[in-house]
Amino acid sequence: MNIAVVGTGYVGLVSGACFAEMGLNVTCVDIDSEKIEKLNRGVIPIYEPGLKSIVTKNHEAKRLHFTTDLPSVINQVTVLFIAVGTPSNEEGDADLTAIYKVAESIATNMEDYLLIVTKSTVPVGTTAKIKKLIAEKLSERNLNHLKFDVASNPEFLKEGAAVNDFMSPDRVVVGVENGRAKEIMSKLYRPFLLNNFRVIFMDILSSEMTKYASNAMLATRISFMNDIANLCELIGADVSMVRRGVGTDSRIGSSFLYPGAGYGGSCFPKDIKALIRTAENVGYEMRVLKAVEKVNDNQKELLFRKLNHYFDNEISNLTVAVWGLSFKPGTNDMRDAPSINLIHKLLDNQVKVRVYDPAAMDEAKQYFGDKVEYATDIYDAANNAHAVMLVTEWKEFRLPNWNVLSKIMQKQVVIDGRNIYNAEDLESNGFTYTCIGKK
Ligand SMILES: NC(=O)c1ccc[n+]([C@@H]2O[C@H](COP(=O)([O-])OP(=O)(O)OC[C@H]3O[C@@H](n4cnc5c(N)ncnc54)[C@H](O)[C@@H]3O)[C@@H](O)[C@H]2O)c1
Numbered sequence: 228m229n230i231a232v233v234g235t236g237y238v239g240l241v242s243g244a245c246f247a248e249m250g251l252n253v254t255c256v257d258i259d260s261e262k263i264e265k266l267n268r269g270v271i272p273i274y275e276p277g278l279k280s281i282v283t284k285n286h287e288a289k290r291l292h293f294t295t296d297l298p299s300v301i302n303q304v305t306v307l308f309i310a311v312g313t314p315s316n317e318e319g320d321a322d323l324t325a326i327y328k329v330a331e332s333i334a335t336n337m338e339d340y341l342l343i344v345t346k347s348t349v350p351v352g353t354t355a356k357i358k359k360l361i362a363e364k365l366s367e368r369n370l371n372h373l374k375f376d377v378a379s380n381p382e383f384l385k386e387g388a389a390v391n392d393f394m395s396p397d398r399v400v401v402g403v404e405n406g407r408a409k410e411i412m413s414k415l416y417r418p419f420l421l422n423n424f425r426v427i428f429m430d431i432l433s434s435e436m437t438k439y440a441s442n443a444m445l446a447t448r449i450s451f452m453n454d455i456a457n458l459c460e461l462i463g464a465d466v467s468m469v470r471r472g473v474g475t476d477s478r479i480g481s482s483f484l485y486p487g488a489g490y491g492g493s494c495f496p497k498d499i500k501a502l503i504r505t506a507e508n509v510g511y512e513m514r515v516l517k518a519v520e521k522v523n524d525n526q527k528e529l530l531f532r533k534l535n536h537y538f539d540n541e542i543s544n545l546t547v548a549v550w551g552l553s554f555k556p557g558t559n560d561m562r563d564a565p566s567i568n569l570i571h572k573l574l575d576n577q578v579k580v581r582v583y584d585p586a587a588m589d590e591a592k593q594y595f596g597d598k599v600e601y602a603t604d605i606y607d608a609a610n611n612a613h614a615v616m617l618v619t620e621w622k623e624f625r626l627p628n629w630n631v632l633s634k635i636m637q638k639q640v641v642i643d644g645r646n647i648y649n650a651e652d653l654e655s656n657g658f659t660y661t662c663i664g665k666k
Pocket of ligand 1: 233234235236237238239256257258259262310311312313325326328329346347348349382383384385386493494
């Protein structure tokens with residue numbers, strides 16, 4: 228079967244490459260000609276473990292193609308996934324400009340049956356609007372007889388583990404309206420779930436809602452645990468122990484209970500906002516989610532407050548090393564990363580900032596230009612610094628040589644925004660150590 232994936236970002240490129248890996252003939256389409264040109268030369272524009280090898284292999288096998296020419300692809304495929312970005316607009320709604328541009332192009336160029344699948348995260352009702360838009364356009368073109376279907380297939384992959392998640396999903400959620408679409412989607416996903424087929428078919432509105440509800444639940448767990456951590460700190464409890472005690476309850480589970488510097492990334496912040504707006508549009512208030520956002524905004528300031536606390540609010544002219552810039556380990560994605568907030572605050576307060584991240588240094592340059600110093604590793608970042616602030620817990624940051632660091636830093640202060648270090652290790656090397664949710 229020939230399929231197309233429109234939007235060749237974190238979701239589109241991973242989906243396209245994984246479908247090609249299963250033997251499908253896939254064309255990935257994007258409006259970013261530089262990205263497509265790179266991909267055609269074998270250069271992967273994003274950092275995602277395991278992605279390069281499957282992209283290269285399937286591109287060389289001529290099962291994976293890259294183009295900017297959407298109209299030429301539309302009539303060559305049976306299924307077209309829309310995987311373009313849906314960022315927040317100023318009001319907090321999902322900006323669907325790119326989604327509708329793709330829909331317009333489909334409606335203008337379609338000449339044969341097509342199943343159009345929204346893989347982007349879109350507000351409830353968007354897939355129905357795409358259907359209406361295409362039907363109206365076909366009618367204008369006197370092509371009312373032309374059959375097409377729409378489906379919703381939200382994506383649940385995690386950046387940093389995206390290929391693995393796509394290849395072995397917990398489940399696949401698909402919203403359909405009829406048997407034909409259901410049959411095609413079953414065929415597409417069967418290879419991924421051969422031994423344990425877990426495609427959950429439902430109606431389209433519920434499928435769109437499932438994606439938002441999942442992200443909202445995960446963000447809620449993070450904010451809840453950050454709130455508990457802040458309280459632990461005030462009353463002398465240790466959130467790491469509390470987390471273990473809570474997470475071993477099988478009714479609760481241990482995932483997404485880690486306190487930290489607040490959630491970020493390209494999904495949670497915008498999806499929480501969009502769901503709050505979706506509810507407002509039908510006269511309902513998402514009170515829990517509003518609190519989740521508020522707790523998160525507060526948490527993003529926490530590391531900065533801790534730095535001020537340790538230096539008695541005398542932080543101007545300090546040098547601070549920031550370890551980790553991407554919104555989480557395993558990705559170069561810095562969209563809405565807590566590091567951005569922190570670094571801007573530091574710069575506003577005349578702190579000299581030295582940064583290091585294993586994958587996101589190029590992205591960082593787009594955010595901070597020449598306002599920060601770019602280090603070659605954690606030791607280079609900490610050289611001559613008064614404090615180290617750990618923001619993203621990359622594996623290579625887990626066991627630093629504290630003895631070496633104690634000698635190259637001006638002052639021995641470590642603010643651990645991910646609770647990964649052992650206080651005794653640091654204190655025995657002369658460091659003042661603080662993390663989240665412990666006295
Ligand atoms: N990144 C994630 O971890 C993740 C996970 C699940 C769902 N999602 C959702 O998937 C969607 C895509 O996210 P992403 O992170 O891959 O975004 P992205 O920004 O990495 O990629 C989007 C791509 O779409 C392209 N594009 C924009 N307009 C286009 C158009 N008119 N025609 C063709 N291409 C166009 C852009 O150039 C870009 O390459 C979003 O709705 C997001 O919420 C993302």
